[in-house]
Amino acid sequence: MSNNVSIRKLAVSExxxxxxxxxxxxxxxxxxxxDILNLMKKDKSEDEIVEFILDNYEISFDQVKRDYDSFxxxxxxxxxxxx
Numbered sequence: 001m002s003n004n005v006s007i008r009k010l011a012v013s014e015x016x017x018x019x020x021x022x023x024x025x026x027x028x029x030x031x032x033x034x035d036i037l038n039l040m041k042k043d044k045s046e047d048e049i050v051e052f053i054l055d056n057y058e059i060s061f062d063q064v065k066r067d068y069d070s071f072x073x074x075x076x077x078x079x080x081x082x083x
Contacts, residue, residue, distance in 0.1 A: 006080050007040045036071055
């Protein structure tokens with residue numbers, strides 16, 4: 001089973017509003033955050049997510065990696081992702 005069980009339970013709106021039905025907490029993310037969460041919900045690998053971001057946004061590989069790692073840290077801090 002994937003480590004993304006908590007991620008799959010999140011409600012992710014097109015506008016970036018995120019709702020965690022387990023805790024009742026809500027969050028807001030930008031367009032890239034929406035893409036990352038939706039890809040994680042589909043059990044995409046880190047490499048697949050990074051490739052998607054590189055293909056769809058004007059950003060360098062190094063910046064994607066830094067931003068993705070920061071995003072995962074935030075998800076872990078909010079106990080939305082465990083790995």
